[in-house]
Amino acid sequence: MGGEEFCIVFGNSQSIFLQRLEALQKELNTIPTVILNNDIEYTVSIGVTHGDQDIHTLISNADKCLYQAKERGRNQIVVC
Secondary structure, eight states, X not given: XXXXXXXXXXXXXHHHHHHHHHXXXXXXXXXXXXXXXXXXXXXXXXXXXXXXXXXXXXXXXXXXXXXXHHHTTSSOEEEO
Protein backbone atom coordinates (compact mmCIF):
# COMPACT_ATOMS: atom_id res chain seq x y z
CA MET A 1 0.00 0.00 0.00
CA GLY A 2 1.20 3.48 -0.85
CA GLY A 3 1.10 6.66 1.18
CA GLU A 4 -2.37 7.63 -0.04
CA GLU A 5 -3.84 4.18 0.51
CA PHE A 6 -5.36 2.47 3.50
CA CYS A 7 -7.04 -0.83 4.21
CA ILE A 8 -10.39 -1.55 5.87
CA VAL A 9 -11.28 -5.05 7.02
CA PHE A 10 -14.99 -5.62 7.48
CA GLY A 11 -17.17 -8.39 8.80
CA ASN A 12 -20.55 -7.19 7.52
CA SER A 13 -22.16 -8.37 4.35
CA GLN A 14 -20.60 -7.06 1.18
CA SER A 15 -23.75 -5.20 0.11
CA ILE A 16 -23.92 -3.25 3.38
CA PHE A 17 -20.23 -2.41 3.14
CA LEU A 18 -20.58 -1.24 -0.47
CA GLN A 19 -23.49 1.00 0.54
CA ARG A 20 -21.30 2.59 3.20
CA LEU A 21 -18.44 3.08 0.74
CA GLU A 22 -20.78 4.72 -1.78
CA ALA A 23 -22.09 7.04 0.95
CA LEU A 24 -18.51 7.95 1.92
CA GLN A 25 -17.65 8.62 -1.71
CA LYS A 26 -20.69 10.90 -2.14
CA GLU A 27 -19.90 12.75 1.08
CA LEU A 28 -16.31 13.42 0.02
CA ASN A 29 -17.57 14.78 -3.29
CA THR A 30 -19.64 17.42 -1.46
CA ILE A 31 -16.83 18.95 0.64
CA PRO A 32 -16.30 22.49 -0.65
CA THR A 33 -12.60 23.35 -0.81
CA VAL A 34 -10.93 26.38 -2.35
CA ILE A 35 -7.16 26.77 -2.53
CA LEU A 36 -5.69 29.92 -4.09
CA ASN A 37 -9.07 30.74 -5.67
CA ASN A 38 -9.28 27.28 -7.26
CA ASP A 39 -12.13 24.91 -6.46
CA ILE A 40 -10.77 21.52 -5.45
CA GLU A 41 -12.82 18.38 -5.92
CA TYR A 42 -12.13 15.31 -3.84
CA THR A 43 -12.32 11.93 -5.49
CA VAL A 44 -11.90 8.48 -4.04
CA SER A 45 -11.05 5.32 -5.93
CA ILE A 46 -11.81 2.12 -4.04
CA GLY A 47 -10.82 -1.48 -4.64
CA VAL A 48 -12.83 -4.15 -2.83
CA THR A 49 -12.19 -7.86 -2.62
CA HIS A 50 -13.49 -10.71 -0.49
CA GLY A 51 -12.81 -14.35 0.12
CA ASP A 52 -11.07 -16.85 2.33
CA GLN A 53 -7.52 -16.06 1.25
CA ASP A 54 -4.78 -14.95 3.60
CA ILE A 55 -4.53 -11.24 4.38
CA HIS A 56 -1.59 -10.66 2.00
CA THR A 57 -3.54 -12.10 -0.94
CA LEU A 58 -6.63 -10.09 -0.03
CA ILE A 59 -4.62 -6.86 0.10
CA SER A 60 -2.95 -7.68 -3.21
CA ASN A 61 -6.32 -8.37 -4.84
CA ALA A 62 -7.85 -5.17 -3.42
CA ASP A 63 -4.85 -3.23 -4.72
CA LYS A 64 -5.46 -4.62 -8.22
CA CYS A 65 -9.10 -3.56 -7.96
CA LEU A 66 -8.00 -0.10 -6.83
CA TYR A 67 -5.83 0.37 -9.90
CA GLN A 68 -8.70 -0.79 -12.11
CA ALA A 69 -10.84 1.92 -10.50
CA LYS A 70 -8.19 4.53 -11.25
CA GLU A 71 -7.86 3.33 -14.84
CA ARG A 72 -11.64 3.69 -15.30
CA GLY A 73 -11.41 7.39 -14.58
CA ARG A 74 -11.05 7.60 -10.81
CA ASN A 75 -13.82 8.16 -8.29
CA GLN A 76 -14.92 4.56 -8.88
CA ILE A 77 -15.56 1.52 -6.72
CA VAL A 78 -14.37 -1.75 -8.26
CA VAL A 79 -15.12 -5.17 -6.77
CA CYS A 80 -13.09 -8.14 -7.93
